Structure formats: C-alpha cells, structure tokens
Amino acid sequence: MPSLRPDQLKELYRLMAFTRRVDQEAVALQRQGELTAFPPLTGQEAAQVGSAYALQRQDFAFPSYREMGVAIVRGVDLVEYLRAYRGDWNGGLYDLYAHNFGPIASSVGSHALHAVGWAMGAALDGGGKAAIVYFGEGATSEGDVHEAMNFAGIFRAPVVFFVQNNQWAISVPVARQTAAPIHRKAEAYGFPGLRIDGNDVLAVHAATAEALERARAGGGPTLIEALTYRLGAHSTADDPTRYRQAAEVEPWRAQDPLLRLAAQIDDEDFTRQVVEEVEERVRDLRTRLLSAPRAEPEEMFEFVYAEPPATLAAQREELRQWHS
Amino acid sequence: MTEFVFRLPDLAEGLEDAEIVEWRVKEGDRVELNQLLGEVQTSKAAVEIPSPRRGLVKTLHALPGDLVRVGEPLVTFEVEDSQPGVVGRVPQEAKPARRVHLRIRRD
C-alpha cells in the first residue's frame, strides 16, 4: 500500500473534524428538541473515516446506525441523513445509489447479509467492486453475522466486515459478547481476520485499502476488528455513568483519534483553520436541517409497494380525508 | 409413466461383470422399493439385488447364466412420474369419503 500524501492526511483531518463537530451538534439538536434521538460516534472518527476513505466510487458501504463518519466520506448530504433522526423518514432520505451508501440499518447485524448478497452480485457481474459492512462488537453475537461470514467465505464474496469494537453494546461490555477475540472468528470462515488500532486513522486506512483491493481482485472477504472506544453514550437517551467508570474512559480520551492525527500533521495554523471551516459548515447544516420540509402523513403510503394492492388505496384515501 | 434403466452396479471394488444366478421377479411384475430382484454371482461373492425403484418390471435384460458387464442394463422399470420428496409420500387421488349429506330447506 502506498502511504498517504500530506494533502491526503489533511483531507482526513478535515473529514474527521467535521464528523466530530456534526456529532456534537446532533447531540445538541436532540437536547433542543429538534432530533428525536441520536447515536453519537465521538471517539470512532478514525475507524469510520479511515476505512471509508479507502473505498472507491464503485464500492458499496452498508452502515449500521452509527456511521455518520462514513456517510460524510461518501458525500451524503447530512440534512438527508439527519432527517432520519429528526423523525422524517426511517433509513434516511438520501439516494443509496447516488453514494453507494445503504440506508441506516437499525436492526443489529441483519444488514451484514445484504452486503454479502450485494458482493455476490458484484462478483457475478465480473468483479472489480467490493462491499464493506459496518457493525459493532455487539452485532457479532447475532446469528445473521455468523451466516453472513459463512456465506461470504463459501462464495468468496468481495466483502469487508468492518467491526468497530467500541467496547460497549449499550451497557454490556465486549466480554459478555464473545469469549474469543473477534478477529480470530474469521479463521473459522476461511478468510483473513485482523485486529487493528481503530484510533489510528492511517492504520485503519491501510488495512481497509488492502482488504478492499484483495476483494476487488477476487481474493474474497476480510474481517477487520478496529479497536476503538465509544466516548459518548449509546444514544441521546442513554446514561453511561450507570454502567462504566470515568476511570475507564480517561485513557481512551488520551487516544483521541483527532489529537493523534493532529500530532502527526503538526501544523497548528492548519488545525485552527479547520476549526473555523467546520464551524461555518455546521452553522449552514443546522440552518438547512431546521428549514427542511417536515414529512407529510400521506408519505407513509409511498414506497411500500411498487404496485400497491387496491386495498391500500382505500386506506390512503381515508388518511387523506383527515390529513390533507 | 417414465422408464428407468437400472444398470449393473459395481458390486465390489473393481468388478467387471457378474453372472445372473436367478431372477425372483418376471417381466410385468409390480415391485416395491428394495424388493428382491434376483441374485448374481460376482468373482467375489453371490449378491442379492434389491430393487432401486418402486414400479413395473418392463424388461429383464439377461437370463440366468448370462454374464452382464458393469454399467450394462440389468432391468428396465416403468415408474410413476410422481416420486415423493425427501420426506412424506405422494397423496393418493381418490374420491374422498363423506358422511354428511345436504338438505335444502324449501320455504
């Protein structure tokens, strides 16, 4: 893998700083009654941005519900992303094919199979593309994740299983999810598994780029376990002080992925300039989000079927009488 | 109805042929799965041959005393199209029984 150029390091820093700042803003918006809920990702910026930065246009990313950093790298408009958390549309309003970034998946682990199926389809089309699927260490306990990895191994599907082991699934620690290291599970499925420092954006990028390239070239799947830490709550409705000690969190703050990358770039003028840029963009995002149209009740009937049954038309008509 | 040709299987490792000792069925017989078809003598042993299918014996391809080479037709069966799945059986289509008879009230 060629190492990243200095301008690419700066681009990664911009993306991570923006991700961090939007994350904070989203939590604030929830506290202000503008979002119904939000699952913050602070602490996981390197894992998300570094891995997504290794994707090519033709690749496809399947996120869970905490992958805003990946959405940002894929160019998803954050108004269309955050409106999912504003309660306007489950899954988000963006076009999955415009960004090759799947809908927000809230059912833990079940989207791993969609990534495998997409990858099987890409291979049938002649290869040269890879899928990446994001989930946490908690999801590795789900049966679907097992089935997904088993299918991927059997069909040599071009897919990267990217596990952000952020140590906590709400209140349950990783020790309650698995008795064996997550990355070692890959061996049983017949493909490589590796554990990386998920707060080192360069390590994340290098490992993911290599795995994606192997997948695109027909070399099959890879499992990457990125060790990281969820510095915030599981969601805006969660209180982590009920289940973990501040003493546990502090060492991870020292491993803050933004601080580590800033130290590598070592350019205070640049980082100060990024803070200003990001503030400007977040102000704009807030304005656009809050002025975006709200969902209309009748929309709930849209998109259920391509060709809806007649019985649904009557129900839609009934709703229209009450909400038009 | 379709035909099923049962060819002499390799009854022992590397067997080339076998001699028909006797048939226990004749052409036109209905046989069940695993019903004894007859006995053959290989270079190693006398072996009883159970029927691989349920159906009608259409042709016996050799007489007692004949030598049949492995892979050559032994018996041709006429078998039902309806072979059951991996579990269960093929339901028999017959006029179903009933006890209830209807009465129309005229009023």
Next chain:
Amino acid sequence: MAQLTLVQALNEALRHELREDPRTLVFGEDVGRLGGVFRVTDGLQEEFGERRVFDTPLAESAIVGSAIGLALAGWRPVCEIQFDGFSYPALDQVITNLAKYRGRTRGRAALPVTIRIPSGGGIGGPEHHGESPETYYAHTAGLKVVAPSGPAEGYQLLRAAIRDPDPVIFLEPKSRYWTKEEVDAAAAGRLGQARIVREGTHATLIAWGAMTARCLQAAEAAAEDGVELEVVDCRSLVPLDVDTLSASVRKTGRAVVVHEAPLTAGFGAEISARLMETIFRDLKAPVLRVTGYDIPYPAAAVEAAYLPDLDRILTAVQKVLDY
C-alpha cells in the same frame, strides 16, 4: 399445451424466466445438483450453469438476506426455502428487511425477490413439514402473498411472481405437487385476481392452495345432493381480489372460507371481515370458516383429521343454508 404435474409446471415456469431474463437467479438448499427435494428445480443448473442456479449453505436467514443484497445489485433472485416450517429462521429478514427495504430507501431500491416455499400438509411429513404460514406474511406490509392451487395456476402465478416488482412469498401446496393438469405455457398470469373455478348458486366456498381442490370435491358431493356450490380460488392473498369474492357471495348470499392454517387470526378471518364490510346486506348467513384447529400441525397419522375434509365443509355449508 401439455399435461404437467405442479412440480413440472413450476419447473417450466422457472426455466422460462431464467431463459427470458439473464438477471434471474435461482438458489437455495439442494436446488442445484439435486434439483430440489421435490425436483422443482430439476435440470435447471445443467441448463443455466452454476452461476445462475446454485446451492447455498443450510441457512434460511442468509438465503433471504443475500437475496436482498443481490436484488440491490440489480439481480432478480428466486430463492427456495425447503419447507414451510423452516421459513421461520428467515422471518426476521423477511419482515425487518425484505418487506421494508423499498420504503427505507424511498422507493429507490427495487426488491423483485420471489421466495418459493413448499407449504401445507397432507403428505404425511414429519414435524415442521406441514404448516401453512400465509398469515404471517399477509400481515406484513410490503409483501405479496401468492398461493397457487394447481399446475396451470402454479405456472402462470410463478411467472407473474418472478416478474413482479415487489417481494413475493410464493406458497406451493405440497399435497398438489403431483396433480396433473393441462398447462398453457404461453399464458402469463397476473397477481391479484381471484378465479371462479366452479359456478354455483346456493353458497360460495372460498379457498386457496390445496384447499381449492378440496372445495371442488365438496362441491361435487353437494351437487349429488342437489346443492350447487360456487368455488372461488383466491390465487393471491395479497393483493386480495375483494371484488371477485364479494361479487360471488353477493350472488349466492352465503360463504364458507376453507383453509389449512389454524382458525384464530387465520386469513379466513380477514376474508370474512372484508365480506361483511362490503356486502353485509346481501349476506343471508354469517360467513363461516372451516380450518385447521388452533393447535400445532399434528403428526402424520392424524393429519387427515386435522385438515378440513368433506364432512366438515358440508356441515358448514348446511349451517349457512339453514341459517
């Protein structure tokens, strides 16, 4: 035109669609080399190759979940779940994802997935091999639910299901797999149309899948007694052709719904409610249901006593005639 069993008719329908659309895929457990445990996919792998007709590991959730992914990549998956009772491990993928993905992506992702499930009892199968799961699917918005009654219907409806832009649960009546019938290979079906399979005047029997044939037998028996029963085959439960059902019952004034699945919250309740809502004034008797009992599908030796038979159907008919 040819005389085909339902197994052969479904095989022809799959062959036809695989030939016409190079994006159509067939996969599931044992569907490749073996040709399916009921031989519905017999010969397809030989004709279309291992890329388009393939065996999967024994994992129902993954069969449906990967079908979703394949559809997202522009393929048209037709997957087989081997038996009704083994469709439940895939229910989460069906309900959580297959049925909702189109909505979740605001209509941008098309999910033309067909899930074939050999269903229903009457073949003396072991546990988990005789169930009628239609209500679970019919209750899930975003799915279409199709239940053919015989070879001709099976051929036409399977082709229509595969071509349908929405996910279709295709419930094949196992006990009818070996029935022979004239099948018109040129006829393309349409989902959402019920069919009057026998005309009558005194009452309407409403069924789908294997119970359509049972209702025809009941109608023949009734005719011996001078009672003319109309028999309607729903063909698809979602969409449900309420117009054809209510027109028939408006004419006869009486209806009995017959299904293998248990009574409580079975799809017969839905049909009964629809009839009341649309033609209450034309009903001369309450709509009755003859169904499986509210118990797990029983063991083979006693399944005939569980499944609706002529006596139970005719008794219900007598009740609606006498009301």
